[in-house]
Amino acid sequence: MTNPTKLKILIPILIVAxxxxxxxxxxxxxxxxxxxxxxxxxxxxxxxxxASGINDNLYYVENDSGDTSRVxxxxxxxxxxxxxxxxxxxxxNLGVADCEDIAVGPGPVNGKSYLYDGDIGxxxxxxxxxxxxxxxxEKSWADTGIKHAExxxxxxxxxxxxxxxxxxxxxxxxxxxxxxxxxxxSVGIYSTPLIYKPNDTVTLTLHGKLFFNGIKPLKWITAGDxxxxxxxxxxxxxxxxxxxxxxxxxxxxxxxxTQKPKELPYYMEKQGEAIGFTPDGKGYYxxxxxxxxxxxxxxxxxx
Numbered sequence: 001m002t003n004p005t006k007l008k009i010l011i012p013i014l015i016v017a018x019x020x021x022x023x024x025x026x027x028x029x030x031x032x033x034x035x036x037x038x039x040x041x042x043x044x045x046x047x048x049x050x051a052s053g054i055n056d057n058l059y060y061v062e063n064d065s066g067d068t069s070r071v072x073x074x075x076x077x078x079x080x081x082x083x084x085x086x087x088x089x090x091x092x093n094l095g096v097a098d099c100e101d102i103a104v105g106p107g108p109v110n111g112k113s114y115l116y117d118g119d120i121g122x123x124x125x126x127x128x129x130x131x132x133x134x135x136x137x138e139k140s141w142a143d144t145g146i147k148h149a150e151x152x153x154x155x156x157x158x159x160x161x162x163x164x165x166x167x168x169x170x171x172x173x174x175x176x177x178x179x180x181x182x183x184x185x186s187v188g189i190y191s192t193p194l195i196y197k198p199n200d201t202v203t204l205t206l207h208g209k210l211f212f213n214g215i216k217p218l219k220w221i222t223a224g225d226x227x228x229x230x231x232x233x234x235x236x237x238x239x240x241x242x243x244x245x246x247x248x249x250x251x252x253x254x255x256x257x258t259q260k261p262k263e264l265p266y267y268m269e270k271q272g273e274a275i276g277f278t279p280d281g282k283g284y285y286x287x288x289x290x291x292x293x294x295x296x297x298x299x300x301x302x303x
Contacts, residue, residue, distance in 0.1 A: 031265035036077030047273040048102040053113030055142040069095035086151035105170030113137045118168030125162040129155040155201040173230035207253035222273040227281035241266040
């Protein structure tokens with residue numbers, strides 16, 4: 001075989017090998033891992049994910065507007081466990097109007113862990129109040145089948161008028177419920193004590209506003225979480241994830257307002273409205289609206 005003939009054969013092989021190697025390198029460099037997919041067709045509008053505080057390898061997810069008052073329990077691979085129903089607001093046809101986020105944290109009884117379900121969505125900024133439901137976690141929620149929970153509601157009003165929100169977070173250090181608004185150019189950070197009387201109506205405290213660069217609606221804030229130990233904070237928009245490391249004894253709102261957040265790796269999803277830390281804070285999961293949506297895992301930086 002002549003040298004020109006060899007070159008005609010070798011050059012295409014080398015080109016293919018180069019692109020294969022490049023593709024493999026890019027694959028190895030990917031910072032997200034798909035751990036599974038949502039496996040229940042009823043999970044078609046997922047807008048919240050949170051790790052259980054008492055059951056290992058168990059996470060809560062929920063649908064937003066159009067679903068009834070319920071949450072689902074799953075594993076990171078998407079395997080279904082229980083569906084948990086609770087009594088919502090009798091003024092709402094489905095018991096809830098628009099549940100947009102869930103969180104897990106402490107509550108009124110020391111040593112207990114509670115699930116908080118945030119009926120906080122308000123696309124047209126017209127609701128007279130929002131409602132958060134607190135439910136004591138149960139070991140049986142790791143089983144399969146239908147479960148029922150006693151939900152203790154608190155009704156919330158904004159000090160500066162109704163607005164849409166999709167972010168509910170629990171601060172385990174200062175014992176506060178946090179809500180971050182969604183769709184305006186600057187989003188508000190609001191809080192209220194997580195110890196409350198059932199069916200109380202209270203006015204949230206506005207701590208300040210955050211501005212994020214970007215294009216609407218991609219920049220709108222759609223989810224958030226505070227780690228179980230209270231030292232890390234996440235917010236996500238449709239196209240980015242923001243991260244803060246919290247110094248000891250520093251309020252969450254102050255950290256968010258005074259520190260520039262890191263932008264963490266994020267593979268843009270179809271309509272990503274859910275983010276939640278692992279119990280040890282070493283990673284976080286995201287998932288999206290849509291039937292059989294993937295569940296993504298990322299490592300937390302420095303953990």
